[in-house]
Amino acid sequence: MGVIDSEWWALWWPWLVVWAATAACCAVLLRYGLIRAGRLRRRRRGGRTVHGMCFFLHEQRVMDLYQQGGFSAALEQEVADRINVTSGVGLRARFGLGGGKANRDVTKERVTAYIQHSTPITVIRLLMDTMRKEDVxxxxxxxxxxxxxxxxxxxxxxxxxxxxxxxxxxxxxxxxxxxxxxxxxxxxxxxxxxxxxxxxxxxxxxxxxxxxxxxxxxxxxxxxxxxxxxxxxxxxxxxxxxxxxxxxxxxxxxxxxx
Structure with missing residues (x-):
């Protein structure tokens, strides 16, 4: 019985690896497709706010809203959502090299750095998109x-x-x-x-x-x-x-x- 098992694994393990890799790639593609579909549905419901040209900005009120108004967590998620679109593509491209975890770590660092170094003119555009999604x-x-x-x-x-x-x-x-x-x-x-x-x-x-x-x-x-x-x-x-x-x-x- 042990001999049969050894022969079976020797014959089929390369195909099992191929099938597993194919299934994983399909899962990544499916996730990316669902993200894209969700973004398209949001865009059909109104998409991101079309801001136009800003000619007045009360910087103190903008930053107060971001820091104290209860929007910081939603704003961070908004930034993460935008960055994750490109990170999903990177995960698919480097899947065979096992770079998925590193890619997620880089995304987290980018989100943190983006939030910490944000300026009022940057915050207001993301803030308005976030306020629209939160329906406030x-x-x-x-x-x-x-x-x-x-x-x-x-x-x-x-x-x-x-x-x-x-x-x-x-x-x-x-x-x-x-x-x-x-x-x-x-x-x-x-x-x-x-x-x-x-x-x-x-x-x-x-x-x-x-x-x-x-x-x-x-x-x-x-x-x-x-x-x-x-x-x-x-x-x-x-x-x-x-x-x-x-x-x-x-x-x-x-x-x-x-």
Whole structure:
């Protein structure tokens, strides 16, 4: 019996190695395919945030959100997810050389280094993608009057038995992403004040955003928008106050893009 076993192994062990290697390669390919499929599904649901050109960034608020706002773990996972796409390809290419473990270690080091050396302009782009995935932002389009609640606000509305329609003036505790047609004016100290009308009331309501001079990015000059010229912009921030008498909704901006 021992002789038969020896002869059987001598005959079949090379094929068993080939089959095992083939199965492992198929498993890696399947994992990579599932990752790609998942990313494609996310892209069809909206994909990553299209930011545009950033012309105002409140760096302190950005870093406070990253460090204290509860997004650091999700942000680190977002970076890891992006890096792991290339690490999966590397694992497949070097599978025969046994380089899988080393590749994962390198990925971990890259994620850690990326987070530790991140800058506000880098963080805001990843942060906005992370906030979108976590569904913590209320989206408002001032030109169409549409408002899309986030998950938390939608849950509150359901508990109250209210409809999904809610006024922007009622969104006081959530992050908001507001898109509209703005005008710009200089203010004291070099600040720039943006305003955008919305709604059908009389007098018409408007959003007011004060861009502190220290956060205005190079290249954005008020002179470009003189004489009440309008431009399309999108602001990520939080509602500070609503003045019913003036019809003025004041936003504290985190970042503004056009």
């Amino acid at each position: 932002v209320v989206h408002a389009d001032l030109t169409t009057g549409s408002l899309e609640p986030n998950r938390a606000l939608a849950e509150i509305l359901r508990e109250r038995g209210a409809s999904d329609r809610v006024a922007l003036t009622e969104v006081m505790s959530e992050f908001v992403s507001v898109t509209g047609r703005f005008t710009a004016r200089s203010a004291d100290g070099g600040d720039i004040v943006l305003r955008a009308p919305y709604g059908d009331g009389r007098p018409r309501a408007h959003v007011k955003i004060t861009c502190e001079a220290a956060g205005v990015r190079e290249g954005f000059q008020n002179a470009e928008y003189a004489d009440e010229e309008e431009f399309q912009a999108r602001c990520l921030g939080k509602v500070r106050t609503w003045n019913r008498t003036r019809g003025e909704l004041t936003l504290d901006p985190i970042a503004i893009f056009r």
